[in-house]
Amino acid sequence: DRALLARAITLVESSSKTRRDEAREILEALAPKAGGSLRVGVSGSPGAGKSTFIETLGMRLLRAGKRVAVLAVDPSSAVTRGSILGDKTRMERLSREPNCFIRPSPSAGALGGVTRKSRESIVLLEAAGYDVTLVETVGVGQNEIAVRSMVDFFLLLVAPGGGDELQGVKKGVVEIADAIAVNKSDGDLKAAADRARQEYANALHYLAPRSRSWAPRVFQCSAVEDEGVADIWENVLEFELNAKADGSFERRRREQAIEWTLGVVEDELLREFRENDVVQNALPVIKERARKGDLLPGAAAEELLRLFRDAR
């Protein structure tokens, strides 16, 4: 039931304490039913063609009889408030499919919150029986690391650029990729895509391999023309088979459970401080003093911490 699922996700995304408690109960009840989907992160800079790629891949999976969930995760949007052009109507074909469920990124609240909410949404999607969860994120460093911590396979999508492909590409992001795909390998950009694939392949060579059991490859594809997308999915399935055979699939999920736990703890510690009565009463005074120019941040922080410690 899609409406029920959407309501449950809204509950998980809520920042009200009562609703969060309700969400926790639902999550604990559903936890045994979760874990069944293959979770694939698709990340890339704006303009890499993420939506088109996901639409093409998603339609392929639907045709193969899979139920597909698409989850956008953008922790940075909490501070940057989305792109100027706004979200165009995206993934038009997918959004009309009954076996596909698309959910935009939770936007409200603190950074850590978005990650927690997305992880919990995955639990709900899996309990609802989706076979594949595609997690889309826009590449800004932070976001990839967050998404990597909730997926089984992390695909980095790049567009052919103006020759110096690796300018600004972050080591840490390439290192967490299980595969890299150079998209837009069509028309005028074909030759540039060839070059980009070569450059990324070289980069992968001189970076330390993340795992001994899997060698990430660089693919070339055209999501618009549905060229090469099937090969990439083959690679994902090969990865799944391998990782399940050698135990690394389960191991990765368990490591993620630890990160998830610590993330929840950190969220909670900060929430506890922000919602503490003594802190809430002291803050306006601190702010007033700051506005009068009578505030040394170090000393004021110590004072707030002392008040909070005495109060609890």
Add this chain to the structure above:
Amino acid sequence: DRALLARAITLVESSSKTRRDEAREILEALAPKAGGSLRVGVSGSPGAGKSTFIETLGMRLLRAGKRVAVLAVDPSSAVTRGSILGDKTRMERLSREPNCFIRPSPSAGALGGVTRKSRESIVLLEAAGYDVTLVETVGVGQNEIAVRSMVDFFLLLVAPGGGDELQGVKKGVVEIADAIAVNKSDGDLKAAADRARQEYANALHYLAPRSRSWAPRVFQCSAVEDEGVADIWENVLEFELNAKADGSFERRRREQAIEWTLGVVEDELLREFRENDVVQNALPVIKERARKGDLLPGAAAEELLRLFRDAR
């Protein structure tokens, strides 16, 4: 004394408790001597030409008799480990100037930590008598927001692109800019720069103005040819004059003191948890249980929090 200054900054950047305490004492002693520089943030995507811009601007300021500090701030590098190509030798001319002090981003530790360390470094630089502090950051959303919270003037540097300039440009980032400069307005890119300037000017029109007292403008410049850079600096000085006259300069610094305070508090709360003995003893057990597959993140988080609360 540059060597002494560098040592003091290293102290501020340290994560050892003893050194941090030492740093705090120094900072409190120096706080009355701080605040004297004009703090200018320069942000932009990789390839926007930030280093060249800062070098050209910095050389101009030095010729005008100013002492210039350049501080790189990249909170995201803590997770993304810098760019693949590494840092080329940057700002070669500036780095040879006796009246210029250049400091790369603190890299270690948690996200919030980088912001705090950079703010404290600004205190040290100002106490050492620098007139202008240029704070460079690579544009990934998060970083700009962090840098905006420590500077008086925030300049967004962009490169002319392939036509759809605003693709992926974040609302929140454009809204915090006190000026936008389209760099690389030279040679083949001149016409593209003209178009980009027009597009950004339009975007500024339909975004809500951040302040009634200052209307951000869009500039065009070529840092390589030192064209238009002087005009941008004129704009910064005009802003300073205006903002000091109407009180918004001081007001902004005081708001920043509040953010700074809360940042220190959040860092401290998380540090306290991580360094707590009971937590440190419990973590290996939690991790072991996770590795055995016997861990529900929500329940495990609650357990850790309960242990931590009982311990303190």
